[in-house]
Amino acid sequence: MKILLLAGTYEARQIALRLGRDGRIDLTASLAGATRAPLPLDGAVRVGGFGGRQGQQDFMAAGGFDAVIDATHPFAHRISFRTHSICAALGVPYLQVLRPGWAATGADDWTFVADEAGVAAKVAANMTVFLATGPGSLAAIGQLPAARVLCRVIDAPEGPFPWENGAWRRGRPPFSVEDEVEFLRDEGVDLLVTKNAGGRGGWAKLEAARALGLPVVLIDRPPQPPGEKAESVETALDWIERL
Structure with missing residues (x-):
């Protein structure tokens, strides 16, 4: 077959x-x-x-x-x-x-948006935002009105970050909850943005956000x-x- x-x-x-x-x-x-x-x-x-x-x-x-x-x-x-x-x-x-997509518990501070274009409305000017969405989503998200924006990539980026307030961070999954807590804390992240991908692979960052009391914006599936x-x-x- x-x-x-x-x-x-x-x-x-x-x-x-x-x-x-x-x-x-x-x-x-x-x-x-x-x-x-x-x-x-x-x-x-x-x-x-x-x-x-x-x-x-x-x-x-x-x-x-x-x-x-x-x-x-x-x-x-x-x-x-x-x-x-x-x-x-x-x-x-x-x-x-x-x-299945991820589901929040009572300990989570999650907000859902319909698509990437809805992220900007959830961002404040003084925030450090971690985009755990991959670089392919940056154009759809658009430049964010944040103090600082981070986006993690697996491979070395081929060029500079497209926004002046942004920076790349390298990392290859899988990541443990401890890894993600350390990353979010060391970078001073105020808001995590991710896609509602579901599955075990990306869950660690959501557990880390919960442990640190950070708000999360999840982009709904298409x-x-x-x-x-x-x-x-x-x-x-x-x-x-x-x-």
Whole structure:
């Protein structure tokens, strides 16, 4: 059985680990190439974009895949919509692995905004803001009216920060709660901004904000494509077994 796995998340790595060692499965894992040195994946791995919709459709048709598992980031909605549409056109079963979003407790000070453009309204002029959103979100967020803005990146940035009041910080996950508490405290962060990505990978920063009593702005997820969903790795593997 030939499976195309759109990867880039913790769940994708776990699915690749299981399917890549299953002798019944011919697995191809696809990475967008946003990170220069991604963590290794089981199975055959391709890196880079498809060259638009037609390029992706040609690749999928030529590959003769029996199923597609979309385990991309919850905010990678454009590729998810496109992949769902191509699968429908080719008659290939499609599953989106979409982990649940995070939920606040009584100890959290969270505010949700509909999209990146809503962040600026939650920022005060005297704040140091930590954007744990990745550099790809800066244009959509826009320049913030803050004293200082920090954005963490995995790879060395290719240029200076786009705003005069901003600075890059390097770091490769996973981060422990202790790591995040130290970072937030040492940088004097007043406000954490992140996407409601869900999952275990980014939770440490939210626990750290809770421990320090910091407010958090969470950006709501964009709309997702129709079709079958799996909230966990096990559910996705069960879907493959049923096929």
